Amino acid sequence: MSEGATGSIPRRKALQAAVWATITVAPGRAKGRPSPAETLNLAGVGVGGVGFGHLQEAEQAGFRIAALCDVDDAHARKAYDRWPQARRYRDFREMLHAEGDRIDAVYCGTPDHTHALVTLAALRRRKHVCCVKPLTRTIHEGRVLLEAARRAGVATQMTAAPNTGEHACRTCEWIQAGVLGEVREVHVWSNRPVWPQGMDRPEGEDPVPAGFDWRLWLGPAPVRPFRQRWPEGHLALRQIKNNPEWVRGNRGVYHPFNFRGWWDFGCGALGDMGCHHFNTPFRALRLGAPAAVSATCTQVMPEAAPLASLVVWDFPARSGMPPVRLVWYDGGLQPPVPRGMGAEPLPEEGTLYLGDKGKLLASWDGVNLIPESLSAHAAAVPRTLPRRPGIWGEWHAACRGGEPAGCAFEWAVPLTEAVLLGNVAIRAARPLTWDAAGMRFPNAPSAGSLLREPYHNGWSLE
Numbered sequence: 001m002s003e004g005a006t007g008s009i010p011r012r013k014a015l016q017a018a019v020w021a022t023i024t025v026a027p028g029r030a031k032g033r034p035s036p037a038e039t040l041n042l043a044g045v046g047v048g049g050v051g052f053g054h055l056q057e058a059e060q061a062g063f064r065i066a067a068l069c070d071v072d073d074a075h076a077r078k079a080y081d082r083w084p085q086a087r088r089y090r091d092f093r094e095m096l097h098a099e100g101d102r103i104d105a106v107y108c109g110t111p112d113h114t115h116a117l118v119t120l121a122a123l124r125r126r127k128h129v130c131c132v133k134p135l136t137r138t139i140h141e142g143r144v145l146l147e148a149a150r151r152a153g154v155a156t157q158m159t160a161a162p163n164t165g166e167h168a169c170r171t172c173e174w175i176q177a178g179v180l181g182e183v184r185e186v187h188v189w190s191n192r193p194v195w196p197q198g199m200d201r202p203e204g205e206d207p208v209p210a211g212f213d214w215r216l217w218l219g220p221a222p223v224r225p226f227r228q229r230w231p232e233g234h235l236a237l238r239q240i241k242n243n244p245e246w247v248r249g250n251r252g253v254y255h256p257f258n259f260r261g262w263w264d265f266g267c268g269a270l271g272d273m274g275c276h277h278f279n280t281p282f283r284a285l286r287l288g289a290p291a292a293v294s295a296t297c298t299q300v301m302p303e304a305a306p307l308a309s310l311v312v313w314d315f316p317a318r319s320g321m322p323p324v325r326l327v328w329y330d331g332g333l334q335p336p337v338p339r340g341m342g343a344e345p346l347p348e349e350g351t352l353y354l355g356d357k358g359k360l361l362a363s364w365d366g367v368n369l370i371p372e373s374l375s376a377h378a379a380a381v382p383r384t385l386p387r388r389p390g391i392w393g394e395w396h397a398a399c400r401g402g403e404p405a406g407c408a409f410e411w412a413v414p415l416t417e418a419v420l421l422g423n424v425a426i427r428a429a430r431p432l433t434w435d436a437a438g439m440r441f442p443n444a445p446s447a448g449s450l451l452r453e454p455y456h457n458g459w460s461l462e
Contacts, residue, residue: 040128040399043067043103045092045118048075049256050132051109054159054392055079058107058130061392066103069095073211075256090213092118096125104128105155105399111259112266114219116141120461123148123156128399130157130391133275134267135409135416139439140452142413142420144461149409155398157391157405158412160275163283164388167367171353171360172284177381179374180355182322183285188277189329191348192269196236197261197331198298198307202227202253217255220455221264227253261304267423268305269330274419277351279407280362281326282415284353286319289436290326290418295425298331307331311422328422340370424450 042063044055047070055065069089070076080088089095096106105128108118116136122129123145135158136142149156162168175183205225208214214226229251230236236253252258260266281287290313297309308331315324329335334346338359346352347363359370369378388394394405404410417436425432428447441447455461 039064040104040396041066041102042105042107043069043095043099043127044079044107044109045069045095046108046110046114046132047079048072048077049109051107052079052082054107054109054132055083057392058396061389061396063105063392063396067095067099071213071217072209072255074209075212091216093121096121096127105130108132111217111255112137112271113221113259113264116145116461117219117459119145120148123152123154126152126154128155128395130159130395132159133412133416134158134271134419135275135412136420137267137271138451138453139417139420139424141461142416143439146409146413155395155405156409156412157395157398158275158407158409158416159391160279160407160412160415161277162388162390162394162406163279164386164394164406165390166387167362168280168283169383169385169387171280171362171367172385173381173383174360174369174378175284175353175355179358179369179378179381180353180360181357183353183355184322184324185354186281186285186324186326187329187335187352187354188274188281188326189334189346189350190269190273190277191332192273192330193239193261193305193307195258195261196230196239197268197305198301199234199236199261199304200301201303202230202234202236212255215457218457220457220459222456224264229253263303263305263427266305267420268309268426270305270309270311270328270419270422270426273330273349274328274422275412275415277349278326278415278419281351281353282418285315285321285324287315287324287326287418288318288414290314290421290434291316292431292433293421293425294431295422295429297426300426300429305423306426308333309422309426311425313418313422338370 040063042058042065044051047055047068059065065083065086068079068083068086069092071090106122108115108131110118112134115131119129119131136145206228208226230253254265260272261268292314295309295311297306300306310333311328313326317323335352337346350361350363353360358374361368361370369375388406398405421434424447427450428444430444432441432447433443435442439451
């Protein structure tokens with residue numbers, strides 16, 4: 001069941017390349033340049049969950065939905081009904097083989113543990129690719145995808161919250177113009193997880209529903225019995241019921257939605273939201289590879305992410321900017337409310353930049369300077385960064401031969417890598433120093449086993 005290679009990848013070169021040093025190098029333009037009248041045909045893999053909404057946005061951006069692929073007929077039914085003209089598949093490998101030149105691009109909206117398999121298969125067929133965040137589940141997978149994307153020369157994109165919109169660009173312009181002074185700390189927090197974490201695997205086994213291919217869903221993960229629902233009274237159900245209404249209907253143990261809390265399938269709260277929230281700070285502060293990462297969290301279970309975590313990355317000085325510490329909070333944890341905000345609570349999710357002249361608070365609602373006296377300086381900063389049309393508009397333009405998308409793999413791989421380093425620190429339960437070029441932890445070689453985890457059931461990236 002492995003995805004056959006069309007040529008060997010020089011893995012040692014890929015793994016030892018200084019990936020972080022190249023994030024500002026523009027990738028090759030997308031292959032070919034469609035005529036203005038030509039519609040780009042898009043195939044979706046994983047279309048029953050977040051993929052359903054994403055494909056609607058892609059359609060609005062100008063793509064034609066030509067093929068749909070999902071391992072669960074019932075979960076994908078709404079997509080099948082919306083696009084009845086789209087050809088249907090269960091296995092993405094069969095889809096790519098059968099569709100051939102009938103499709104131009106591939107969207108991947110599967111659980112984290114199969115992102116690399118789907119994306120690599122599309123790249124090897126020189127299809128433009130957009131993958132949901134986090135781009136990969138392991139750091140090794142990201143390095144493989146970056147090498148494959150460079151070879152393919154196609155348009156790539158990851159669905160992190162764009163760093164090219166007005167609020168994000170204004171944040172970058174203000175920080176780089178010195179409105180906040182030197183920024184040495186950034187605090188980022190999320191209201192995740194909104195799915196079960198911190199639990200053991202439930203005992204027993206349930207019948208696999210008709211129309212759902214459990215073995216294909218497992219893909220490269222270790223085989224385990226299928227469980228459809230948590231038993232009544234289980235802690236996991238209490239976690240689900242305490243979350244928003246849109247979560248409470250997702251009672252599945254693994255599928256749908258609740259895969260995120262299991263290390264075999266997901267990347268926890270940090271993996272789910274880190275790429276969103278780190279995208280603008282990495283651009284604003286010109287961050288590259290961290291020098292060190294450490295984590296404090298609730299008990300780490302063997303198979304599941306913790307209920308709450310606090311992760312710290314230390315970045316060296318770069319591009320005229322001082323060293324900076326980035327701190328992540330999840331599971332209900334938040335940083336202290338900064339002076340100058342009065343009694344106002346922090347938003348459920350946000351980013352707080354701490355400079356020696358002031359602070360900037362960013363949330364889904366916008367950006368605010370603290371104190372307000374900084375506003376006059378901020379208003380005088382010119383708008384120099386181009387504002388772009390978001391995830392789908394950027395990718396559509398890139399597929400037509402335009403500029404690379406804002407979260408093309410040249411940017412997305414290092415960004416995802418930083419996020420995944422935090423998960424390694426959580427699981428290793430010790431501070432780690434990081435050698436990005438060598439892809440190793442000099443102070444803890446044993447933690448290297450979490451950078452590249454084995455594939456099972458005949459699957460391979462080779």
